[in-house]
Structure formats: structure tokens, C-alpha cells
Amino acid sequence: MKLSLIPQGGRRFYDLFRKQGELVSETLAELTKSLLEGKSRHARLRDLEHQCDEVTHQIHNLVNSTFVTPIEQEDILLLASSLDDIVDLAEETGDKIDLYQIHLISDAAKAMGELLTKAGGEVAAALDRLEGFAELKPHRLEIHRLENEGDRITREAIGELFAKVNDAAELVKWKDIYDLLEATMDACEQAANVMETISINNA
Amino acid sequence: MSETLTELSKSLLEGRSRHPRLRDLEHECDDVTHEIYNLTNRTFSAPIEPEDILLLAHALDEVVDFAEEVADKIDLYGIGEITDSAKDFGECLAKAGIELAKALGMLHDFNGLDPVLQNVHRLENEGDQITRLALQRLFEANHQKPADLIKWKDIYGLLESTLDECESVAEIMETISIKNA
Numbered sequence: 001m002k003l004s005l006i007p008q009g010g011r012r013f014y015d016l017f018r019k020q021g022e023l024v025s026e027t028l029a030e031l032t033k034s035l036l037e038g039k040s041r042h043a044r045l046r047d048l049e050h051q052c053d054e055v056t057h058q059i060h061n062l063v064n065s066t067f068v069t070p071i072e073q074e075d076i077l078l079l080a081s082s083l084d085d086i087v088d089l090a091e092e093t094g095d096k097i098d099l100y101q102i103h104l105i106s107d108a109a110k111a112m113g114e115l116l117t118k119a120g121g122e123v124a125a126a127l128d129r130l131e132g133f134a135e136l137k138p139h140r141l142e143i144h145r146l147e148n149e150g151d152r153i154t155r156e157a158i159g160e161l162f163a164k165v166n167d168a169a170e171l172v173k174w175k176d177i178y179d180l181l182e183a184t185m186d187a188c189e190q191a192a193n194v195m196e197t198i199s200i201n202n203a
Numbered sequence: 204m205s206e207t208l209t210e211l212s213k214s215l216l217e218g219r220s221r222h223p224r225l226r227d228l229e230h231e232c233d234d235v236t237h238e239i240y241n242l243t244n245r246t247f248s249a250p251i252e253p254e255d256i257l258l259l260a261h262a263l264d265e266v267v268d269f270a271e272e273v274a275d276k277i278d279l280y281g282i283g284e285i286t287d288s289a290k291d292f293g294e295c296l297a298k299a300g301i302e303l304a305k306a307l308g309m310l311h312d313f314n315g316l317d318p319v320l321q322n323v324h325r326l327e328n329e330g331d332q333i334t335r336l337a338l339q340r341l342f343e344a345n346h347q348k349p350a351d352l353i354k355w356k357d358i359y360g361l362l363e364s365t366l367d368e369c370e371s372v373a374e375i376m377e378t379i380s381i382k383n384a
Contacts, residue, residue: 077378168349168352168353172342172353173342
């Protein structure tokens with residue numbers, strides 16, 4: 001009998017993470033489109049969020065039923081939940097744009113959206129090549145760079161918000177939206193950090 | 204933890220703060236968390252992995268800290284009348300507290316844990332719906348004073364954080380039960 005180093009169950013983990021990466025990327029692209037067009041695509045975002053929940057659930061079940069996992073069990077669960085967080089936060093941002101009835105999207109929010117789309121692409125690319133962990137680094141560095149750029153954008157945006165906007169409701173709504181956009185980007189960085197830890201543990 | 208959430212819910216329903224009692228409970232919880240940390244340090248072979256024990260103790264402590272902060276802010280902001288949404292949310296939190304206490308009682312053999320934790324997830328979804336509606340109402344009422352907007356936005360955020368932390372506790376217990384299956 002030939003023994004494979006990565007049993008069938010192992011391959012399945014990488015497939016599920018690849019799927020989750022695609023969902024992250026698609027979700028962030030949808031969010032950005034809705035920011036650029038100034039109309040919410042929340043229904044689609046909610047649909048993607050449910051799909052991501054489903055994949056996360058499948059990963060949990062697979063961990064439960066697999067005796068030897070290719071990555072440590074808790075690292076698998078951590079990665080799945082950090083990816084799930086990105087999608088949750090993006091969905092919440094879309095939801096708040098609807099809920100707050102925001103029709104005119106600020107330039108800063110649009111710029112932040114474009115950075116998030118790029119970060120989503122990087123997360124997906126990293127997950128596509130998770131097996132072997134060799135090609136993770138450039139994606140991780142790019143995500144950190146995008147996160148720094150995002151910080152600068154939200155910082156300026158919040159400064160301008162408090163300098164120029166006098167309507168209390170507008171202030172509170174936009175402060176919340178910028179915080180959510182920033183939290184979504186932070187979640188991308190967090191996922192990159194988890195991947196980094198996994199690659200160190202598996203070096 | 205369950206007692207703290209029940210106290211918070213009562214204070215919301217009665218519209219008066221029980222903050223001193225909540226602060227007492229928070230301190231009690233700090234002591235227990237500390238005791239767990241010490242016990243983990245001294246015990247050579249703990250029944251559950253030490254890092255999971257610490258993670259769980261910390262998350263439970265967070266639930267209580269957030270709940271105490273909600274009550275503190277209600278006092279600090281001089282909030283007189285509690286909204287229906289906040290009362291509903293308080294009841295949701297009290298239920299989540301009861302479920303978590305039940306789940307913690309099952310940690311020794313993990314028997315029957317899953318449905319209890321599912322209830323916590325369900326309650327968290329319920330809470331999200333309540334906050335959504337609450338924020339809608341908050342911004343619809345154009346006559347709101349700016350200070351009231353900011354105060355209530357903060358309180359709803361804290362209530363949501365308290366419930367999110369309950370869900371984190373549930374997730375940590377799920378991980379522990381998977382590892383010990």
C-alpha cells in the first residue's frame with residue numbers, strides 16, 4: 001500500500017480554504033462596487049456571507065471527523081474563523097449603508113473600497129497556494145501595505161468628517177461606516193497573520 | 204457571568220442602574236479568573252489544555268466586563284428612560300447567560316453541549332436583529348438631540364459587544380470539545 005503524506009482529508013482542507021478565499025475576494029469586490037456605484041448590493045453580500053458560513057461549518061465538521069489534519073486543528077479553526085470575520089464585517093458595512101440610507105458615498109469610502117478589493121485578491125491568492133506555505137510572504141507583505149494605506153485614508157476621512165460635518169446624524173453614521181471599513185481591512189491583516197503563524201508552525 | 208447578565212437585564216427593564224451590584228460581580232469574576240490562572244500554572248496535567256482554559260476564562264471575564272461597562276455608561280450618560288430595544292436586548296443577554304452557564308456545567312464530559320451552544324448562536328442572531336431595528340429607530344427620529352444619538356449608539360454598541368463575547372465563549376467551548384472528542 002502506498003502511503004501519501006497528505007491523505008484525502010488533507011487535500012479537502014486546502015480545497016475548502018481555497019473556496020473561502022474566493023468568497024472573501026468576491027465579497028470585498030461586491031462591497032467596493034456598491035460603494036463606487038452608491039447603491040447597496042446588500043442582498044448579494046448577505047448571500048455571500050451565508051455561503052461563507054456554510055464553508056466555515058464544513059471546515060469545522062471536517063476537523064471533527066479527521067484524525068490527522070495537515071495543519072494543527074486549532075490553526076485550521078482560527079484561519080477559518082478569521083476569514084469568516086472578513087466576510088461578516090463586509091456584510092455589516094453593506095447592511096449599515098442600507099440601514100443608514102446613505103446615498104452619497106464619500107471619496108474616502110470609495111478609495112477604501114478599492115484597497116479592500118485588492119486585499120481580498122491577495123487573501124484569495126495566498127489561500128490558493130496555502131499548501132506548502134512557500135509563496136505566502138509576498139501576499140502577506142502586500143496586505144500589510146494595504147492596511148497601512150487604509151489607515152491613512154480613514155484617518156484623514158475622520159479628520160475631515162469632524163472638521164466639516166455639522167449634522168449629528170451624519171457624523172455618527174459616517175464614523176460608524178469608516179470604523180467598519182477599517183475593521184474589515186484589519187480582519188484581512190489578521191487573516192494574513194494567522195497564515196503567517198501557520199507557515200511558521202509548519203516550516 | 205449568568206448572574207451579571209440577569210442583573211443587567213433587570214436594570215434595563217426597571218430603568219434604573221444596578222451598577223454597584225454589577226461592579227461587585229465584575230470584581231468577583233476577576234477573582235475567579237485570577238484563581239483559574241493560578242490553578243492552571245500549578246496543575247501539571249489539567250483536564251483541558253492550559254491555553255484553552257486561559258482563553259475561556261478570559262472570554263468569560265470579557266462578558267462580565269462589557270456588561271458592567273453598559274451599566275456604568277447608563278449611569279454616566281444620565282440615561283433616564285430605557286428604550287424598548289435595549290430592554291429586548293437585555294432579555295436576550297440574560298438568556299444567553301443562562302445557556303452559557305448550562306454549557307459550562309457540561310465541560311467535564313461535553314455531553315449535550317452542542318444544542319446549548321447552538322442556542323447561543325441563535326440568540327446572537329436575534330440580538331443583531333434587535334440592534335438593527337434600534338439603530339433604524341434612533342436615526343429615524345429626527346428630533347433626537349446629538350448627545351442622545353451618541354449616547355445610544357454607544358450603548359447599543361456595548362450591548363452588541365457583550366453578546367458577541369458570549370458567542371466567542373461558545374466558539375471557544377466548541378473548539379475545546381472538538382479537541383477532546
